[in-house]
Amino acid sequence: MRLLLTLLSLLTTAAPAVADDVWSPVREVSLELGPGSPLDFSGFLANPPIEDASRIVINGDGRLARANALEKPVRFLCASLGWSPASGGFPDHDGADRYARQLRMHGYNIARFHFVDAALMFGRSRDFDFDTEVMDRFHYLMAALKRNGIYWIMDGLTSSRGAYGGYEDRWEFNSDLKLTVQIEEDAFQHWLRFQEKVLATVNPYTGIAPIRDPALALIIPFNENSIEFDSILHERDGTPHYSDKLRPAFNDWLKKRYGSTDKLADAWGWVQRGERIEDGTVGLPANRYEKSPRMRDLQAFFVDVETRSAERMTQALRKLGYTGIVSPYNNWPSIQTSLSRAGQQAVAMNTYQDWVGSYEPGSSIQQKSSIADGAAYMRVIAAARWLGRPFFVTEYDHLFWSRYRYEAGIVMPAYGALQNWDVLCRHAHGPIILAYGEDFAHKRQMLPYAIALDPVARAGETLAALLFRRGDVRGSPVSIPFLIKGEEDLTQSVEARERDDLTSLALLSAIGLSRPDDNHLAGKQDLTIPSPRRNASADAIIAALRDRDILDYDNETDVADGVYVSDTDEIRLDRDKLRISVTTGQTEAIAFADLPGSIRLKSLTAAGASGSGMFAVSSLDGLPVAASRRLLVIFATDARNSGMRFADAEERVIADFGHLPVLIKVGSIAFTLPGKGNWRLSPVGLDGRVHPPVASGQGDISTRLSNDAPDGPTTYFLIERD
Numbered sequence: 001m002r003l004l005l006t007l008l009s010l011l012t013t014a015a016p017a018v019a020d021d022v023w024s025p026v027r028e029v030s031l032e033l034g035p036g037s038p039l040d041f042s043g044f045l046a047n048p049p050i051e052d053a054s055r056i057v058i059n060g061d062g063r064l065a066r067a068n069a070l071e072k073p074v075r076f077l078c079a080s081l082g083w084s085p086a087s088g089g090f091p092d093h094d095g096a097d098r099y100a101r102q103l104r105m106h107g108y109n110i111a112r113f114h115f116v117d118a119a120l121m122f123g124r125s126r127d128f129d130f131d132t133e134v135m136d137r138f139h140y141l142m143a144a145l146k147r148n149g150i151y152w153i154m155d156g157l158t159s160s161r162g163a164y165g166g167y168e169d170r171w172e173f174n175s176d177l178k179l180t181v182q183i184e185e186d187a188f189q190h191w192l193r194f195q196e197k198v199l200a201t202v203n204p205y206t207g208i209a210p211i212r213d214p215a216l217a218l219i220i221p222f223n224e225n226s227i228e229f230d231s232i233l234h235e236r237d238g239t240p241h242y243s244d245k246l247r248p249a250f251n252d253w254l255k256k257r258y259g260s261t262d263k264l265a266d267a268w269g270w271v272q273r274g275e276r277i278e279d280g281t282v283g284l285p286a287n288r289y290e291k292s293p294r295m296r297d298l299q300a301f302f303v304d305v306e307t308r309s310a311e312r313m314t315q316a317l318r319k320l321g322y323t324g325i326v327s328p329y330n331n332w333p334s335i336q337t338s339l340s341r342a343g344q345q346a347v348a349m350n351t352y353q354d355w356v357g358s359y360e361p362g363s364s365i366q367q368k369s370s371i372a373d374g375a376a377y378m379r380v381i382a383a384a385r386w387l388g389r390p391f392f393v394t395e396y397d398h399l400f401w402s403r404y405r406y407e408a409g410i411v412m413p414a415y416g417a418l419q420n421w422d423v424l425c426r427h428a429h430g431p432i433i434l435a436y437g438e439d440f441a442h443k444r445q446m447l448p449y450a451i452a453l454d455p456v457a458r459a460g461e462t463l464a465a466l467l468f469r470r471g472d473v474r475g476s477p478v479s480i481p482f483l484i485k486g487e488e489d490l491t492q493s494v495e496a497r498e499r500d501d502l503t504s505l506a507l508l509s510a511i512g513l514s515r516p517d518d519n520h521l522a523g524k525q526d527l528t529i530p531s532p533r534r535n536a537s538a539d540a541i542i543a544a545l546r547d548r549d550i551l552d553y554d555n556e557t558d559v560a561d562g563v564y565v566s567d568t569d570e571i572r573l574d575r576d577k578l579r580i581s582v583t584t585g586q587t588e589a590i591a592f593a594d595l596p597g598s599i600r601l602k603s604l605t606a607a608g609a610s611g612s613g614m615f616a617v618s619s620l621d622g623l624p625v626a627a628s629r630r631l632l633v634i635f636a637t638d639a640r641n642s643g644m645r646f647a648d649a650e651e652r653v654i655a656d657f658g659h660l661p662v663l664i665k666v667g668s669i670a671f672t673l674p675g676k677g678n679w680r681l682s683p684v685g686l687d688g689r690v691h692p693p694v695a696s697g698q699g700d701i702s703t704r705l706s707n708d709a710p711d712g713p714t715t716y717f718l719i720e721r722d
Helices: 003-014 092-107 114-121 132-147 179-183 185-198 227-233 244-258 263-268 293-319 334-339 376-382 404-418 454-470 500-507 538-547
Strands: 023-025 057-058 064-066 076-081 108-112 151-155 216-220 347-353 391-398 421-425 478-481 512-514 563-565 571-574 579-581 587-592 598-600 603-607 613-619 632-634 638-641 652-657 659-665 668-672 676-685 695-698 701-706 716-720
Touching: 023 701, 064 151, 064 216, 076 391, 076 454, 092 132, 092 454, 114 132, 132 151, 132 263, 132 538, 151 500, 179 185, 179 244, 179 293, 185 293, 216 695, 227 334, 227 598, 227 659, 263 293, 263 598, 293 334, 293 376, 376 404, 376 500, 376 512, 404 421, 404 454, 404 500, 404 571, 404 579, 404 632, 421 716, 454 587, 454 613, 454 652, 454 668, 500 512, 603 638, 613 668, 659 716, 676 701, 695 701
Parallel strands: 076 108, 076 421, 108 151, 151 216, 347 391, 391 421, 478 512
Antiparallel strands: 023 659, 057 064, 563 571, 571 579, 579 587, 587 613, 598 603, 603 668, 613 632, 632 716, 638 659, 668 701, 676 695, 676 716
């Protein structure tokens, strides 16, 4: 009670007056952490050496683990490396050593190589005429990452231009290679040759071909190459939604299934005049919004093509010597693509909140909170996972310039941990930079996917290292199976996916897909989502969770009010208040659209925030928050570029992205923590350097914190107790 009274006193005496937003320029240039910095997590998030014995495998529980420690599942925080010439490309050798060391210090233990094909072929006129300097830098960076205990994820191909010469649009979607690689032999052989020349060729800096290296944990044969999704990317006004290149294979498939046009007409109810499978003249659906037996069969055809393509690519990689994990079709959470992934040894998925497709003026976002829809971008991929297999989130982001992107630092790592996911990768050109001010097009200002320059995104990644990789948030002890029988689950809509009300169960417990004969069903009939879904009830599942005491008696989940509390009692989402909080032994955190009053988590009480943001307190010494003598405070509001302009009052449409320096929105929040002994609160720069204290005292901490520190704005502070 004394703490609460003190805090209320602070609110009445120190709360800021209502005023226009104030933005303060970031002063740091170098962002390299020094050893022992509060942001150097390598001491308690150690990366063991990568050797044959520590190769990443799938253990008996379907989790990722090192081969020499199968009983210890490993969570991976992934560094997305999607470099292009516009973002500076691969660093030189010295830069690679520094970069890899910094990734380790920031808590990363796996990295994803993305668009390597485009980087190798940029400016090249002949097929497979790789830039030798880029190849050298790529090889060296792989070795530098491995020396720092950082595993690799590789795209077999990313660019729809593959390794064909003579193209300037390698980061765009103007080619159909992602489709043809699955249905045309020449395209498949092109894909295979790239694997041979890049992955199956010895890296001079490791002495082994990447495909045989224990550092390679996952291959995605071709990024985002599901047929339906690729057709959407190629959709243009006035053109068919589905490529006519599919027609011959579709007709062959129909002929094998039905035998004759008469039997096809009986199954569909009709065919158009002139359509005959004997002549290969049966057409594709007129558009993707058609709901018909033809559309249902097209989906079954997609499943067949994608399943056989995935098997062929996997076998090709095995013949080249790869023994690790393969996971094709890493996006699009429809029923059809779930069936395509049914036979895979692992599932990888991509997802976005407020997706942005261009850096040009006029680009727009919705400025929507992810909490407002109950973290739907998380739930849709949770429902695409197959239980009992590893799950890789190969891309996610709540994109700049959304004012709500501070939510991502809690939403995805907290729920990813609850779901028992294995890998979490926030998509980016690169997750960190060594310094502001590099003269490359994508580093002259913050942009979508340029999270390294964004203090808000970086604050979220810092918290993710603690919530997800360190394991501050526990995994759910139960998983709710969503049954899928097979092709009979397809509907006449290609857009069909799991119902929103059912995926809301991911806010309480782990969810995922399961076959009716899988072992995940033993003793769980009352916790199972049946197939078909028409009789499924989220309310019935929640009641069963309560009956089994999986949800505690005092669990405050109330679906009608939009309140969801996890079965571990660590995560609470309040949809209508746009708040999410995490309360664990070593971290207490909250993201909020507003916080005019006070809220108590466990040890932490926060109140009187000047605006929206994310506030977290995490132990750095392994002790619980209440007993810790060294705590990292993270306070993220918003950030934008100098001179940034919008075309509308809601700040949805970009007129000009502006330029450096980055500006952080000035904010403040009052908070209390119990404790004993002398304490001091010191700003920590974005470079990890500890500055002189801005507050101190004895016993309980009760203060108002402003992110506009004397040495410049920041998102980090350090609490130390004697």
